[in-house]
Amino acid sequence: MSTQFSTALRNFRTQRGLSLRQFSQVVHYSPGWLSRIERGQAAPTLALARSCDDALTAGGKLLELARLETRSRLRPAQLPSAVAGFVGRTDALRELDDALADAERTGKALMVAIDGPPGAGKTALTIQWAQRAASRFTGGVLFTDLQGHSHQGRPADPMQVLEDFLAALGTETVPDELEARSALFRTVVADRHVLVVLDNAINSQQVKPLLVGSASCAVIVTSRRRLTGLGVIAGAQRLSLAPMGPQESIELLRGAVGAKRVDAEPDAARAVALRCAHLPLALRITAERLATHPRWPLSHVADELSGAGRLDALADRDDDNLAVRKVFDLSYETLDGDTARAFRLLGLYPGGRISAAAAAALTGHPLARTRDLLDRLVAVHLVEETGLDRYWMHDLLRDYAADRAAAHESDAERFTAVHRLTSWYTLSVDAANIALAPQREVPPLEPPPPESRH
Template sequence: MRYRILGALHVLGQDGQPCALDRRQSRILAVLLLTPNQLVGRDYLIDAVWDTAPPATAPRQLQNCISALRQRLPGGGNWKHVIAAEPAGYRIRLDTGQLDAQVFEAGVADAQQQQAAGRIADAAAKLRDALALWQGPALAGLTGRAIEAGSARLNEQRLTIVEDCLDLELRQGRHHQVVSELIELVAEHPLREFMVGLLMRALHGSGRQSEALHAYDLLRRRLDDELGLDPGPQLQELHASILRNAVPVAAAPPAAVTVPAATAGPTALRQLPAPVRHFVGRDEPLAALDRLVDATGRDAVVIAVVHGTGGIGKTALAVRWAHRAAPGFPDGQLFVNLRGFDPTREPVTPAEAIRGFLDAFAIPADQIPLGLDAQASLYRSLLAERRMLIVLDNARHVDQVRPLLPGSSGCLVVVTSRNQLTGLVAVEGAQPITLDLLTTDEAGRLLAGHLGEARVAAEPGAVGELVSRCAQLPLALAIIAARAAAHPTFPLATFSAELADAQRRLDAVDGGDQFSQVRSVFSWSYQRLPTRAAALFRLLGLHRGPDITVPAAASLAGIPAGQARQLLTDLSRAHLVSEHATGRYAFHDLLSAYAMEQAEANDTDTDRRLAVRRLLGYDLHAASAADALVAPHRRRTPGWGEAAAGEVPAFGDHDEALAWFEVERGNLVAAVRLAWEHREYEIGWRLANLLWGLFHLEKHWDDWIGTHTIGLACARGCADRRAEFTMLSSLGTAYREREQFAEATRCHQQALRLSREIGDRHGEAQALNGLGAVCGDQHQLAEARRYLLASLEIRRQVGDRWGEAITICNLGEEDLHAGDLESARERFLEALAIRREIGDRWGEATALSYLGQACQAAGDHAEAARSLTEALMIHRELRAYSMEALDLHHLGVAFGSLGEAQRSAESLREALAIYRRLGMAAAVEVELLLAEE
């Protein structure tokens, strides 16, 4: 039996005849063959088979498909040992030579050995033999995300081997023989620089110098038009050599023959940032990292700690090597900047980093458990059967790193830090890799990469001074080179002379403080900025969030959005900000510190205060617009009196507003803290209050409690007792949902006392309702009823229909707990009528959910299922996860009572998954129900 995936999928029997498979069988087999002899999870196979959301019966259908696939293969059911079922999924077991991709890999490895022995002709012949296995694009004709990702990797590996083969043939002088093939390849891949270089060499070696130069010029124009880039330094050097007619047979450096890595497994994340364009030296550290790859998959996770002073190039090295090593980690690469030395923002906590990784794995918020330990456990579970590369950049101490280490030996972790992190070396056995300054030669080559060989060669004295005065520090060299590149007519001596002033260049001449050196280097770029760009750069240092949008930056600076966009583009070109996503700009941590220093030195306290107020005002108005759609019926405080300084986004519907909240959550949480720091107390509590709808729906409890604790301090800071009540009430709700009942009771009691002191009847009813709900959760039914009846009386007196429905529902819940089913049903129907009258979808779903529970308790299981199903649809629409789980829980019980065992089990399993992710105690009850089935 032989398998082909290097082209259309084929299964060939001993007689050479192909085996006919249907679409699903082909997809399953293709995914298994992409990871031969490796376990593929059931969920991953299900996602690969179904283009849309899989049906509830998908696991059973998958099992049937696998069984049918085995029957289709020659030998029928005897193929169970080949496509083997295991507890977590399936594995296809292949012998050597059965899969063409493995034969291809072996052929390339053989060619590598021939090349290493100096047998270039034999190596090229071996590569040609390996490439002959390809019959077209990998898995041609099959679709699906998993298959397309795997085939894309195989196709890229083939193209790399084609380049390697042609390079070896050119080194043998076979220029005429490969020209036609290269012309076709460049037409298919016009921006592939190495391929264009091969064509230039082939044309030049065939006596077609003008065509070789034309090929370069065509690429240069394409790169400039499409990407705004120039060809790389190697291609520039080849172009110059052709102009001088000085290209030897082996004009390009011998390309190492690339061995294709194992084909990819499930979930291939690609989080690595782009590598720096100009990278020189670092041969020994790169080799040390290469050696660590061989140690993966053994007894323990492999860890490298790349350490050195600030600006030495730790991140550049780690990212460069990670891109180079990525094919050896087919399940993907994770990356996080831990901000360990950011002087303006707190370091990223392990919990924040893990949450970012879980988001990258597309784990829904409702499925992420509470607490660092539980989240770390989920993170390690996701990595357990994957071979991944994890880069933890800019760590401050070992405690920031340890929770992020995987538990599986198939992963490799690269940590960068200004500290040695000896604890990781001593306890976890990490390999330390020290980065020193560049050598003089490497520093010169770095400048040449930015500026071109000709310009550097023309001023050797100035180049030597630049290297020396930049302390051979990569970051300093890169920045000064960028300035020089932006002014191609300026002599390099101009920039060298600027560096001669030691007082301007360094703040701590004898201290060896690299932070001071880098700060001075930033000043060289900053001082050349136009006045308006420099002003915006300074003000950006006042921003505390992870990134900033064009409208927010415009508000910060008090300028039109179009002008802000242009200035941000100018700053991006000067490498003073980076556009990490379309329209979203971020600071490097040192640049942020430098910008803040410049703001303090150049802008008055009043200017900075007004800028912060404009930014916070923008956040406040934007959040208010979003909150009006996310939580339209809740009681609102009077609006902030000042108009927004810039254009506020408009939202079309609930989903669009909620999506904006999620994207901006980090910035809004930071803005609450910024308001407190700058004593903008009114904005602080108002902004925290506007986040209530987001937190109530998506259950970001840590952010909820954190922002509202600051909001409470802000309310007290501006002596606004109504604001203090608002924060206390919301905190009480958050603590109640976290089942921290003592804290919840304390907050609601303080809110009740405040509301009575200030004569706020609406607030008094709200606080009484909160206390009643907390008592009910603790089964203190008499106390709960007393509070809730008092709340209901006030709400009816003041005409608060929304609040009235809430309290009626809570009373119905207490009746339900007490066994008064008829009263409970009447209350839920009354609340449902009010909710529908005022158009409150959230409340309508809540009333339906409790109505279903009342019907269920009364034995009317069919009516219970109808009400709960309707509630479930609305709760899913609103992404109300805790209520969705409650609906599923009770639906499972109702279906069980109706004799629908399969639907019951499916509902209970879904409920259990959500309960567990939210850390809710109801999970235990569902586990018991499932155990009884």
């Protein structure tokens, strides 16, 4: 099927009197490949379009056509996969379905801001819903973690997010000014049916430049805070997600631990749920402990967690935090020495996501050993695996790990670990620099500490 680009390419080439073979020698692509492109059987990359444009002196016309085609072909699909074993939240899912149906009926843009306490399941709910709704958005789904919760790490910069979104939509060059960049984003998505998911926002200011007002698009924002500003700026609907109800919590435990075991001890199951403050985050960690100890009665774990129950008299928020801490303690205490140390050192890393190689530098262990330690942490839900060799730690857990590190690692040990990590990053950047621009002159680096040479 010929396209505007393929037709223009053939016309320019024949006008210049070049055979495919002659043309191939000038642009350094095989004649077979060029022929497929001319017949519209393969899509041109922008690099190929640029070479052809130069070789045929097409004055930018070929490049422009390739750009247009690349853009219309691109359908970003950035959603992470849905949480395995997702349960409940039927009301919230229905509310989102209704909001979308309403928006479609009235021709207005859908914008929803979901707030709720840490670990309540805002991200899980959003991804679950977005996965189901994704097929309605023919222009694709954009997703970004705005990193608004990290205490040490920096929240995502809207400038960078816009650049990434625009790149995902096939726009190569972006303006340097925030307002212009934001306007370009709105223009690019204006006639597309795109779902934008802005996860873990810190405040309305961070989100504002990323909003799209066109009726064909939808935006879902999650945050621990109520983004009241968004209601004012953009008329966003608010959905507050509380911790789970008692029945949903039991459902979560049944899914993760096994229905038979949970149903055999209904009182203990209710006590476990209550002592996890009905927070999915705490429930999942506790369920994992139960799953790894198939012979433990639920009442045993309920007793273990009862330290948290004593705090019932305190205000809800503190109670939640303390309950969660107790849940973390119990999992942490089961770790063997090396795994516990790796967990503590991960708490020194300010970002949420880390590669296995960076974690190896932090721990000072070889890569294979570090992967093994990370796998152990993943198995008890203290760390999550987000992709090949990529890991993520919930910020409540990171704070907890940092706290353990402050208590159990000497100043020198912590300093050395961070030094190993920063050296590893510096060396990685240096290696990338040499690979990308070998001609660029940079002063030689000091040799790294021995443990970080993988």
